[in-house]
Amino acid sequence: DAMVIQNPRYQVTQFGKPVTLSCSQTLNHNVMYWYQQKSSQAPKLLFHYYDKDFNNEADTPDNFQSRRPNTSFCFLDIRSPGLGDAAMYLCATSRDLGTPGEQFFGPGTRLTVL
Amino acid sequence: GQNIDQPTEMTATEGAIVQINCTYQTSGFNGLFWYQQHAGEAPTFLSYNVLDGLEEKGRFSSFLSRSKGYSYLLLKELQMKDSASYLCAVNTNAGKSTFGDGTTLTVKP
Numbered sequence: 001d002a003m004v005i006q007n008p009r010y011q012v013t014q015f016g017k018p019v020t021l022s023c024s025q026t027l028n029h030n031v032m033y034w035y036q037q038k039s040s041q042a043p044k045l046l047f048h049y050y051d052k053d054f055n056n057e058a059d060t061p062d063n064f065q066s067r068r069p070n071t072s073f074c075f076l077d078i079r080s081p082g083l084g085d086a087a088m089y090l091c092a093t094s095r096d097l098g099t100p101g102e103q104f105f106g107p108g109t110r111l112t113v114l
Numbered sequence: 115g116q117n118i119d120q121p122t123e124m125t126a127t128e129g130a131i132v133q134i135n136c137t138y139q140t141s142g143f144n145g146l147f148w149y150q151q152h153a154g155e156a157p158t159f160l161s162y163n164v165l166d167g168l169e170e171k172g173r174f175s176s177f178l179s180r181s182k183g184y185s186y187l188l189l190k191e192l193q194m195k196d197s198a199s200y201l202c203a204v205n206t207n208a209g210k211s212t213f214g215d216g217t218t219l220t221v222k223p
Contacts, residue, residue, distance in 0.1 A: 031209070042118075042201065042213035043157070050209075090156055097209030102147060105156035 004106035023091030032074040035090040118214035136202030145205040
């Protein structure tokens with residue numbers, strides 16, 4: 001089945017130790033998004049890629065970076081995780097920008113920072 | 115900027131009907147989505163409205179009034195499995211969705 005896959009589902013890292021979360025999709029969608037979601041809060045958009053074009057949200061900390069080496073894969077790099085970065089990280093895709101269409105979410109990676 | 119408001123929590127009884135409201139303020143409105151999110155899981159798409167009126171899909175219906183900046187999600191014949199968080203998300207012409215904090219619905223026997 002076409003889907004959005006995130007690995008790992010659970011990630012534990014140490015304060016300040018770089019960590020990379022991965023996302024892949026078999027939907028062949030143009031747009032890939034990364035969201036941060038903390039308990040009982042809305043998913044907060046960090047950035048998105050439209051094809052190879054990277055779009056950073058104004059309030060996304062510099063500590064968060066992303067790479068999209070090809071259509072299928074997108075990575076979230078947290079350079080120096082702090083305790084406040086512990087959250088669920090959701091990857092999502094949509095067919096296109098501007099044209100209405102639902103986002104398809106991966107199962108998420110829950111990040112714990114020790 | 116965008117502002118999305120929805121109630122934090124609601125409780126309803128199995129078999130009943132519940133309406134979850136969402137109000138929003140935005141520029142460049144390009145549709146409103148409702149997503150369902152079970153605890154610890156990813157959001158899943160429920161409905162999409164871009165024109166005023168009611169969209170019905172089985173037990174779930176969604177309504178939109180663009181002039182009032184208002185939407186609701188109506189759930190009929192509630193089941194225990196409907197206990198989840200329901201997220202209202204506003205899409206803009208830029209193609210991005212801004213999510214509300216979600217309404218946690220608890221369905222009781």
